[in-house]
Amino acid sequence: MTSAMRAPRPLLPLRLENVVFTVGGRLVIDQVSLTLESGSRTVIVGPNGAGKSVLLRLCHGLLQPTSGTIAWNAPELRGEPRRQAMVFQRPVLLRRSALDNIAYALSLAGASAGEREARSREALRKVGLEPLATRPARVLSGGEQQRVALARAWALNPEVLFLDEPTANLDPGATHEIERVVGAMHAAGTKIVMVTHNLGQARRLADEILFLHQGRLLERASPDRFFKQPASVEAAQFVEGELPW
């Protein structure tokens, strides 16, 4: 089941036109124009302070652009359940069980009380955490907490999932598990837009790479081309500096 079946009209594509975002006079996002289509996994990379997380928050509606427009094909209406979700670098879970954390998100999305538990359980099963369903969420390990956050997003069947460096604080095992879940969500029809610092991860997950540098979108390319022949000097230096080989 894809979310497009539930929604009257799909959210995507998302169009950004000349988006500028400033904080206290400092230019964080500088004239970004771009269209995000459904289907592909878009990975945003760039050096620290390039504005990657801010761009993600602008797309998700957590920040408003200083100028320029951000328009969904069919925007969510006020009071309607959200059709997009976001997973943050540090998962924010409530002081209740893993299961109830997901049920809470479902109740905000308007799910009936009767279906919440089953849907929450199903989401936990998909991330491999069903045995921990009744455990208080905030005492789980970092990797488990991030998987609960992903399960919470998945339970909502979002059309688009934004991820802001979801594995930055995790060990390789937990990172692998998160990547598996993200891949599975994508396979189930969710558009993935992810910021990462980990170029290995970008290679493994990306269908396309967006390269951000000092708030400007300098490159948009397939991972193959981006890593082998970056078009800009900045991207070439970034790839060289960040890759371990």
Next chain:
Amino acid sequence: MSSIAQAAAQALQLVAGADPKLTHIVLLSLRVSLTAVALSCVIGLPFGAAIAVSRFPGRRSVVVVLNALMGLPPVVVGLLVYLLLSRAGPLGAWGLLFTPTAMVIAQTILITPIVAALSRQVVEDAWDEYREQLRSLGERRFGAAITLLWDLRFSLVTIVLAGFGRAAAEVGAVIIVGGNIDGVTRVMTTAIALETSKGDLPLALGLGMILLTIVLVLNAAAYVVKETAQRRYG
């Protein structure tokens, strides 16, 4: 020295024998202060949380005033409630002056700002951490306030206790609006004040011991609840 020792011994007897007069005073104190705390929570917790998650012009002034109100002098609150409830006052027709209800009103006014100001601080700190996630899930501001209050329930226990401590220990407000009438509005603090000035040290000391014990036990219980809950829920 020996008179103090004697008084202490007699006080222990009063406490151990559950002296009816003493029991009545203790129960009335608990009834008044616990009712006031309950009312303060009903008003103060949602109010504090609402301020924590809202942005409006003049918000800073509201926060400053709220914080300042934590230091309300009990006698001043007593005086204001007295003026309100006295026969000639605007609410004089209710005939509440010198009743336990008047004492509850005075204490509620005294501790609501404490509950509201402290919960505003706690909720605001948490809101910084939760805001993006809750907004991402589509939570509205006031829904978020309720969600945060529940999520912070173990931290709020301490705030509620601070309110209770203040209510149970204050004497200025209840003595003015209650009148310290024997068997009607006499509570622990007013009784201690009176008996000490009369020279009846055993009763004053006995009540003092009970008051201290109640505050100590409640705080210990709250500490244990908070510790256990934090270990369990993180």
